Amino acid sequence: MSFKIAIIGAGSVGFTKKLFTDILCVPEFSDIEFALTDLSEHNLQMIKAILDRIVEANKLPTRVTATTDRRKALEGARYVISCVRVGGLEAYADDIRIPLKYGIDQCVGDTICAGGILYGQRNIPVILDFCKDILEVAEPGAKFLNYANPMAMNTWAAIEYGKVDTVGLCHGVQHGAEQIAEVLGAKSHSELDYVCSGINHQTWFIDLRLNGRKIGKDELVAAFEAHPVYSQQEKLRIDVLKRFGVYSTESNGHLSEYLPWYRKRPDEITRWIDMSDWIHGETGGYLRYSTETRNWFETEYPQFLEAASKPLDVSKRSNEHASHILEALETNRVYRGHFNVKNAGIITNLPQDAIIESPGFVDRFGINMASGITLPEACAATCMASTNVQRMSVHAAVTGDIDLLKLAVLHDPLVGAVSTPEEVWQMVDEMVVAQARWLPQYADAVPAAKERLSKSMVKTRDWAGAARRKVRSIEELRAEKTALKQAG
Structure with missing residues (x-):
């Protein structure tokens, strides 16, 4: 081919x-x-x-x-x-820094929320x-x-x-499934079958089978609470499992910022997160990780280049969907995965125009989605809140309507739990002005936003967040890597 x-x-x-x-x-x-x-x-x-x-x-x-x-x-x-x-990373830093001035503490800030x-x-x-x-x-x-x-x-x-x-x-679905297989004691991931459905980063394991046996809520809760690592790293995620009855695909840190309940006060943030790794809820955690990764790669590039000389190992092919989709489309070897497409009846209790993430099969005829899935009501309600924010955000981005953009941010679950309308209006003005070079559709709105900011009476604060860590230097990263090798 x-x-x-x-x-x-x-x-x-x-x-x-x-x-x-x-x-x-x-x-x-x-x-x-x-x-x-x-x-x-x-x-x-x-x-x-x-x-x-x-x-x-x-x-x-x-x-x-x-x-x-x-x-x-x-x-x-x-x-x-x-x-x-x-x-x-320059614009991304503003996605984290500016909302913190208004009390909005994000771990990742790349899906919804202000960032x-x-x-x-x-x-x-x-x-x-x-x-x-x-x-x-x-x-x-x-x-x-x-x-x-x-x-x-x-x-x-x-x-x-x-x-x-x-x-x-x-790849959130795959990572969540790996966790579930581990806590249930599966010998391999292939023993676990599942249906996962919802919207991206708020997808739910609505049917779980281990070697064909259906796994219920109580068994899954007990398995996670007994796990020596996940019981600490995924406290928030386990709490949502207990209340909703199903497990979310997303990490503790990701899930925490899509909901209005767990990051609304500093003391609540520290109660629900885990600082063993950024992905479990650290303030601006992914920004720190991304910055360190970029710096590390620049410094260690010769080693990456040398590693590229090794023979390809087919057994190490990852579970990222792209290669499997292309293989199915080109060779007709059928692939089952979870894909983000327009709903159009796939999930019965989410809007038709929503972008949903749900199971599908790929072959030479294309991506064929399994239709007629109904989410548990609490999962649908949570997805609906985010979908409405996404819709307004997309339409604002296309039209350059700053008022619609402010309404989208106002309706975000975490923003709404933390900030007043006056704070949201000023925060959006500040973010649009700070990122104007990347927002051509808002060029006509920037002068008025600057004028409003010059007269604003809304107070902000200099706050690093509830659980912020500094970016580590290359020397610190190298020392930690050496220590881990010695310990291992």
């Missing part, structure tokens, strides 16, 4: 390498072309060198090109994969540019695989406004 895959945001070096090696684990795909594109020439050259080394070490005919000219990369592509972060909504405002105009290019220069009928957050908003915009065949992909 010979076809072209374009990866936008290929400067996300580690993730691009994972996608690349996964795809090359499919024997029929050795003779394809990867076209990498990114705004950063520096990052492009780093990842291209790594991928070229992999191709050379494995004596493959695979072709790898890299260009900052996105349309050139997309020309003739059958598949387009996006893993972009518009504004990079996720502004992230969507930056991404959606760019996503629509991608869609325009795909329709104009990619292979007719090209499929767009979106990995970029905010997943639901980006996918919603690409489908509703970009008019491109789009599927959103995430």
Whole structure:
């Protein structure tokens, strides 16, 4: 087989390498072309060198090109994969820093909440540019695989406004299933069967079977509470399981900021999170992790390049959906996964226009979703609140309507639990002004926002959050890595 895959945001070096090696684990795909594109020439050259080394070490005919000219990369592509972060870590820092001034403490801030909504405002105009290019220069009928957050908003915009065949992909379901298999004592993950459904990052394990035996709420609660690690790291998630009756796919930190109950007061935050790793609820945890990872990669690049000389190990193919979807579409080997698509009746008690995440099967005929799923009422209510925020956020991003943007933020569950309308209005003005270079649709609204900020009487505070950690230096990271090796 010979076809072209374009990866936008290929400067996300580690993730691009994972996608690349996964795809090359499919024997029929050795003779394809990867076209990498990114705004950063520096990052492009780093990842291209790594991928070229992999191709050379494995004596493959695979072709790898890299260009900052996105349309050139997309020309003739059958598949387009996006893993972009518009504004990079600079804009992301504002997504965390500014809401803290108004008492909003986020762990990740990339899905909803104040940070996720502004992230969507930056991404959606760019996503629509991608869609325009795909329709104009990619292979007719090209499929767009979106990995970029905010997943639901980006996918919603690409489908509703970009008019491109789009599927959103995430790995939260797989990670949640791995936890469940572990606490239930499964010998391998294959012993666990499940149906997971909802919206991205608020997906629920509504049916669990271990070796064919149905697993109920009480058994699952007992298994998690008995686990020596997860009982501490996933306290909030276990509490939601007890109250809702089903387990959420998302980490303690992710789930905490999608709900109005657990991060509304500093003492409540520290009660429910765990500081053993950022993903369990640390204030700005993913921002710190991302910053450290970038710094570490820049410093340790020669080692990453050297590691690329090793032979491909098919047994280490990851559970990221992309390679499995492409394999099913091209070879007709059926793949079952959980995908983000427009609802249109798939989940009976969520809106038709919502972007949902639910089970589907892929073969040569495309992605075929299992329809007629009904969520437990509490799960549907929680998903509905986020869906309404996502809808307003998408429409605001497309139209540049700052008033609608403020209403979207106002209706966010955690923001609404913490902030007054006056605070929300000022916070959004401040975020739009701070990120104006990445928000072209709001250019006409920025002068008035600046004027309002100059006259505002709303008080803010200088607050680092309830559980903030400093970014570690390369020396500190190296020392910790050495200590772990010695301990292991």
